[in-house]
Amino acid sequence: MENISTTTLSLILVALIVLSGFFSSSETGMMSLNRYRLKNLAKKGNKGALLTQKLLARPDRLIGLILIGNNFVNILAASIATVICVRIWGDLGIAIATLGLTIVILIFAEVTPKTLAALHPEKIAYPASFILTPLYKVCFIFVWGLNAVTNGLLKLVGVNVEHGQNDNLNSDELKIIVSDAGALIPKRHQNMLLSVLDLEKVTVEDIMIPRNEVTGVDLELPIDEVISQMRNAVHTRLPVYRDEIDNVEGFLHSRQIIKLLAYDDEDLTKELILEAITPVYFIPEGTPLNTQLLNFQRKKLRIGLVVDEYGDILGLATLEDILEEIVGEFTTDFADTSKDIQKEKDGSIIIDGSATIRDINRSLDWTLPTDGPKTLNGLILEYIEAIPQAGTGMRLSGYPMEILQVKSNMIKSVRVWPELHADQTLDIA
Known part of the structure; x- marks a missing residue:
C-alpha cells in the first residue's frame, strides 16, 4: 500500500x-x-x-x-x-x-x-x-x-x-396469519377461515338439536294424527319413530311426504310411510365437526342422530348446522328471528333456557363459556348447583340475569340486561 x-x-x-x-x-x-x-x-x-x-x-x-x-x-x-x-x-x-x-x-x-x-x-x-x-x-x-x-x-x-428448517404451520399459527391479514382478506372471509380452523375443536353436541326439541312422526299415534304431523312439518327431513325417539325407524324426506299426502286419507297407511323412509345414520357423541363434515360428504348424507356410548339418542345434527358454524346463520339477524332469543323494548333480552351457548354467543356477540354445559339452562345449573326458583337473580360471566320461569326441574326462560354487563365471572345475588 x-x-x-x-x-x-x-x-x-x-x-x-x-x-x-x-x-x-x-x-x-x-x-x-x-x-x-x-x-x-x-x-x-x-x-x-x-x-x-x-x-x-x-x-x-x-x-x-x-x-x-x-x-x-x-x-x-x-x-x-x-x-x-x-x-x-x-x-x-x-x-x-x-x-x-x-x-x-x-x-x-x-x-x-x-x-x-x-x-x-x-x-x-x-x-x-x-x-x-x-x-x-x-x-x-x-x-x-x-x-x-x-x-x-x-x-x-x-x-x-x-x-433445522421447518415451515409447517399448526392451526393456531394459521389463525394468527389469517387474523393479521388485515385488509388483504375481507373481515367476513377471515371469520369463515377461522371458523373452518375451529371445526376440530367443536363437537356434534355443540351444534345438535337436543332430543327434546326434535320433531318427527310418531307411528304409535292414530293415522289421522300421523297425517297431521306430516302436513304441519316445517323441516325437510323428519325422523319416524314409535312412541319415543329412541325407537327410530328412519327419516322421511319432504318429497316423500308430498307423495304420501297425495293419497286419500283412508288409503294412506303406516306401511306406506315405512316404505318411504330412508335408513337412519347415527353419529357418535364427541365427533369433531371437521370429521363429521367429511363423513357427511363421504356418505352423501345431510342428517344424522347423535348417540352416546349406551346408544341413547342425544339429539339431531345436520349438514346445515355444520355449514352455519363456518358461514354464520342463514338469517339476516338471528337475534331478531330466533324463537329462543327475544329483544324487549326496555333493552333486556329474554332467552329460552334450552338455547345453546354457542348460538347465544354467536347471535349476541357474547363470551359465555363453551367448555362445559351446552345450554343456558345447564350453564346456570352448573354454577348454582341447585334448581333455582323463579325470580332468582345472578351475574353470570358479567351479565345480570333473572330467572323468569322454572318448570319440570328446568329453567325455561331467563331475562338478561346486556347494557349492565360487567367484566366478572359469577356473583350470585
Missing part, C-alpha cells in the same frame, strides 16, 4: 464500507422475508424469488457466504483505514482509525442497512440474490469448508442443520 495514494485508499475504503453494508443488509433481508409470500412469488416465476428460495434452502451456506464476504471487507477496510490515519496522524492514527472506523461501520454498514432491510426485506433480498448467487459459485469451496467445520461443531451438541 506504500505506493498507493491516500486519495485512492480513501476511495477504496468507501467502496469497502458500501460492500459491508450490502452484506449486512442482505443477511437481514434474507432472514426477514415472509417465506410464504416468497413461495408464492417463486411459483409465479419471479426470478429474484426463485434465486432467493434456492439460497435459503441451505441457510447455513448462505450465512457462511455473507459472513465470509462481510468479514473480508471489514478486515480489509480496517487495514486501509489504519494506513490512512497513520499517514496523517502518525502513531496516534492507529487509535483514531480503530475508533473512527468502528463508528462508521456501525452507522453506515450495520445499523442503517439492517434496519432498512428489516423494514423492506423484499426490496433488498431479491436484488441481492442476483449478486450472491454467482458469488456463491465462485466462493463455493470456501463456504463448503467453513460449513464443514461449523456444522461439525453443531453436530457435537446434537444440532442437525439438515433438519
Whole structure:
C-alpha cells in the first residue's frame, strides 16, 4: 500500500464500507422475508424469488457466504483505514482509525442497512440474490469448508442443520396469519377461515338439536294424527319413530311426504310411510365437526342422530348446522328471528333456557363459556348447583340475569340486561 495514494485508499475504503453494508443488509433481508409470500412469488416465476428460495434452502451456506464476504471487507477496510490515519496522524492514527472506523461501520454498514432491510426485506433480498448467487459459485469451496467445520461443531451438541428448517404451520399459527391479514382478506372471509380452523375443536353436541326439541312422526299415534304431523312439518327431513325417539325407524324426506299426502286419507297407511323412509345414520357423541363434515360428504348424507356410548339418542345434527358454524346463520339477524332469543323494548333480552351457548354467543356477540354445559339452562345449573326458583337473580360471566320461569326441574326462560354487563365471572345475588 506504500505506493498507493491516500486519495485512492480513501476511495477504496468507501467502496469497502458500501460492500459491508450490502452484506449486512442482505443477511437481514434474507432472514426477514415472509417465506410464504416468497413461495408464492417463486411459483409465479419471479426470478429474484426463485434465486432467493434456492439460497435459503441451505441457510447455513448462505450465512457462511455473507459472513465470509462481510468479514473480508471489514478486515480489509480496517487495514486501509489504519494506513490512512497513520499517514496523517502518525502513531496516534492507529487509535483514531480503530475508533473512527468502528463508528462508521456501525452507522453506515450495520445499523442503517439492517434496519432498512428489516423494514423492506423484499426490496433488498431479491436484488441481492442476483449478486450472491454467482458469488456463491465462485466462493463455493470456501463456504463448503467453513460449513464443514461449523456444522461439525453443531453436530457435537446434537444440532442437525439438515433438519433445522421447518415451515409447517399448526392451526393456531394459521389463525394468527389469517387474523393479521388485515385488509388483504375481507373481515367476513377471515371469520369463515377461522371458523373452518375451529371445526376440530367443536363437537356434534355443540351444534345438535337436543332430543327434546326434535320433531318427527310418531307411528304409535292414530293415522289421522300421523297425517297431521306430516302436513304441519316445517323441516325437510323428519325422523319416524314409535312412541319415543329412541325407537327410530328412519327419516322421511319432504318429497316423500308430498307423495304420501297425495293419497286419500283412508288409503294412506303406516306401511306406506315405512316404505318411504330412508335408513337412519347415527353419529357418535364427541365427533369433531371437521370429521363429521367429511363423513357427511363421504356418505352423501345431510342428517344424522347423535348417540352416546349406551346408544341413547342425544339429539339431531345436520349438514346445515355444520355449514352455519363456518358461514354464520342463514338469517339476516338471528337475534331478531330466533324463537329462543327475544329483544324487549326496555333493552333486556329474554332467552329460552334450552338455547345453546354457542348460538347465544354467536347471535349476541357474547363470551359465555363453551367448555362445559351446552345450554343456558345447564350453564346456570352448573354454577348454582341447585334448581333455582323463579325470580332468582345472578351475574353470570358479567351479565345480570333473572330467572323468569322454572318448570319440570328446568329453567325455561331467563331475562338478561346486556347494557349492565360487567367484566366478572359469577356473583350470585
